[in-house]
Structures are given as C-alpha cells and as structure tokens.
Amino acid sequence: MAEAQSNHRLSGDGPFTRRCQQWIERNTGSAKALLTHSCTSALDLAALLLDVKAGDEIILPSFTFVSTANAFVLRGAVPVFVDIRPDTLNLDERLIEAAITPRTRAIVPVHYAGVACEMDAIVAIARRHDLRIVEDAAQGIRAGYKGRALGAIGDLGCFSFHETKNIISGEGGGLLVRDSGLVSRAEIIREKGTDRSRFFRGEVDKYTWQDVGSSFLPGELVAAYLWAQLEQAERITAERIAIWKRYHELLAPLEAEGLLRRPIIPVDCQHNGHIYYILIAPETDRDYLLGEWRRRGIHAVFHYVPLHSSPAGRRFGRAHGELSLTTSLSHRLVRLPMWLGLGEAEQQRVCDALEAILRK
Numbered sequence: 001m002a003e004a005q006s007n008h009r010l011s012g013d014g015p016f017t018r019r020c021q022q023w024i025e026r027n028t029g030s031a032k033a034l035l036t037h038s039c040t041s042a043l044d045l046a047a048l049l050l051d052v053k054a055g056d057e058i059i060l061p062s063f064t065f066v067s068t069a070n071a072f073v074l075r076g077a078v079p080v081f082v083d084i085r086p087d088t089l090n091l092d093e094r095l096i097e098a099a100i101t102p103r104t105r106a107i108v109p110v111h112y113a114g115v116a117c118e119m120d121a122i123v124a125i126a127r128r129h130d131l132r133i134v135e136d137a138a139q140g141i142r143a144g145y146k147g148r149a150l151g152a153i154g155d156l157g158c159f160s161f162h163e164t165k166n167i168i169s170g171e172g173g174g175l176l177v178r179d180s181g182l183v184s185r186a187e188i189i190r191e192k193g194t195d196r197s198r199f200f201r202g203e204v205d206k207y208t209w210q211d212v213g214s215s216f217l218p219g220e221l222v223a224a225y226l227w228a229q230l231e232q233a234e235r236i237t238a239e240r241i242a243i244w245k246r247y248h249e250l251l252a253p254l255e256a257e258g259l260l261r262r263p264i265i266p267v268d269c270q271h272n273g274h275i276y277y278i279l280i281a282p283e284t285d286r287d288y289l290l291g292e293w294r295r296r297g298i299h300a301v302f303h304y305v306p307l308h309s310s311p312a313g314r315r316f317g318r319a320h321g322e323l324s325l326t327t328s329l330s331h332r333l334v335r336l337p338m339w340l341g342l343g344e345a346e347q348q349r350v351c352d353a354l355e356a357i358l359r360k
C-alpha cells in the first residue's frame with residue numbers, strides 16, 4: 001500500500017493492477033485478465049461484452065448469488081433457472097439442453113464452493129448450440145477442473161476478491177477473457193467506452209469514445225492489497241484446504257450414522273477449500289440447529305435463497321422444470337465457520353456441539 005502511494009499513481013491500471021493481471025493470466029492460462037470492482041461488475045462487463053439484449057435467455061442455476069442473474073437482467077435478458085446436481089449442488093449439465101430455446105444466448109455455470117461444474121459436457125452443449133459460456137467463478141480462484149483453472153474454461157470467467165472469499169481486496173473482482181478476439185473490446189467497455197488502455201500503451205496518440213462502457217477498474221490501493229494476497233495465494237489455499245479436510249474427517253462418523261451429508265468432490269475437480277458446508281437430514285430443523293449453536297457461541301450461516309423463489313427472480317426469470325433439488329437442498333444446507341487461522345480445537349468444538357444438538 002505504501003508503495004502504491006509513493007508511486008503517485010492511485011487511479012486504475014497502474015503497476016499493481018498490471019502485476020495482479022499478469023499473475024492471474026499466468027496462473028489460469030487465460031488470454032487476458034482485467035481487474036474489476038467486484039465479481040458483480042465483472043459479470044456486468046461480461047453481459048455488455050456479449051451484447052446481451054432484451055429478450056435473450058441465459059441459462060443458470062437458481063442456487064446462486066443474485067449477481068449471477070442481475071448482470072443479464074440489467075440488459076433485459078431472461079434468466080432461465082435450471083436445477084442442480086445432488087452431489088456438487090452445481091448446475092445439472094444433463095438438464096441444460098432441454099432448457100435451450102431459439103432465444104438462448106449463454107450458459108452461466110457457477111462453481112459452487114470452488115468445486116467445478118461438469119465443464120466438458122457444458123462446453124460440448126455450448127458448441128452444439130452456438131452459445132457463449134460465462135463462468136461465475138466468484139468462489140473459484142486456484143480451483144481446477146481436469147487440471148484447468150476455473151474461470152479460464154468458458155469464453156469469459158468472473159472472479160470475486162470480496163473479503164468473504166479466499167483471496168481478498170475488500171471489494172474486488174476480475175474478468176478472465178479466454179478468446180483473444182474479445183480482449184480489445186473488453187478493455188474499451190471497462191474504460192468508460194474509450195480506448196484509453198491502448199493510449200496508455202502508446203498504441204494511439206489520443207483516446208476517444210469508441211463504444212458503450214462504464215468504469216469497471218479499481219484503483220491502485222485495492223490492487224496493491226490484492227497483490228499482497230496473490231503473493232500468498234498458494235499458502236492461503238493450502239491452509240483452507242487443511243481446515244476443510246479437518247472438518248471432513250471430524251464429520252465422517254455423523255455422516256455414517258445418517259445425521260448429515262458431507263460435501264462430495266468429483267475426481268475431476270480440484271477444489272480450493274472455500275466453503276465447508278453440510279446437508280442436514282430433511283427432518284432436522286435448521287433454525288433450531290443455528291439457534292443452539294449460537295447459544296454456545298458458534299455462528300454459522302446458510303445460503304442461498306433460491307433465485308426462482310425470490311420476488312425479483314419470479315418477476316424477471318423463468319424456472320425450467322420443478323427445481324426440486326434446488327428447493328430441498330438449499331433448505332438443508334448449513335455453512336460451517338471457516339476462516340484462515342481457524343484452529344483444530346475450535347473445529348472440534350463446532351463438531352462436538354453439532355453432534356450434541358443433532359442427537360437431542
């Protein structure tokens with residue numbers, strides 16, 4: 001941060017932004033990475049870049065954060081919600097094709113908890129139907145699918161560096177552009193619709209209004225904070241995976257007894273330890289569990305309220321089919337406390353309390 005200040009360059013696209021973007025490109029194999037204010041703004045940028053228009057349909061899960069849908073609704077598109085897989089809670093690739101209509105423009109897989117969607121199948125469907133793929137990899141940094149980095153498999157990918165994520169800068173995000181043909185326009189849209197990025201590189205002698213756009217680039221203080229995190233990304237990820245594995249071992253006996261279900265990681269997915277969640281038995285009262293934990297000083301949360309059941313989701317979107325797994329699994333999901341530095345004794349206490357509550 002001090003270096004950013006002494007550079008006398010606090011606006012965007014300075015040396016720290018460049019370092020971060022190059023790091024992301026090196027680590028994901030993406031043709032271009034562009035820092036943004038958030039994953040939300042990366043998704044907004046993606047929707048503009050793909051020229052998503054009123055009446056277009058976008059296929060996505062209902063079990064996700066609002067930004068996945070909002071980016072496209074802002075352009076007048078209709079989110080078409082498809083059910084999730086019972087194992088990973090990710091978009092069920094087997095249901096996508098039946099949801100495609102002549103208006104479908106893109107598929108937006110969300111890699112929940114840093115566990116990859118079945119990308120080979122999704123890429124094959126997109127190719128067959130000439131659709132774009134925008135990966136919502138908000139939770140996916142340093143996670144992979146068959147050895148490829150999440151965010152860099154689809155046409156575009158979106159990362160979040162919000163403080164709740166693995167790698168953070170307070171608010172922050174990044175757009176990954178796999179198709180080099182889209183890079184130049186992505187830079188223009190991100191810089192208020194101007195070719196200022198080319199001007200800074202000395203490629204044009206002045207910059208002018210070229211296209212639609214807005215201001216999507218963060219300042220250098222944010223990029224400097226992010227750089228310090230990226231330098232530690234390997235250690236941070238390894239530590240989170242260690243915490244994740246400890247929960248997984250501690251909870252094996254409760255799963256064996258049928259009191260809960262632990263996360264399932266398919267062999268092709270290299271996850272990043274972002275979230276440890278459990279699915280409680282359908283007959284267990286989640287509010288009671290969270291209340292009893294809270295009484296013991298343990299704060300746990302759940303998410304997401306399925307978008308198709310929320311007021312805006314009903315207004316702007318369309319559910320494809322019953323979405324019965326989305327509804328039932330989201331009601332049973334609980335996220336366990338998870339932060340860098342969470343100790344073994346604290347994890348033991350969380351699991352002991354869980355066992356006592358579930359056995360009551």
Ligand SMILES: Cc1ncc(COP(=O)(O)O)c(C=O)c1O
Nearest residue numbers: 038039040065067138160161162
């Ligand atoms: C799946 C998903 N998409 C998008 C976002 C939005 O990220 P941001 O807060 O960086 O805008 C989140 C944030 O929690 C998320 O979980």
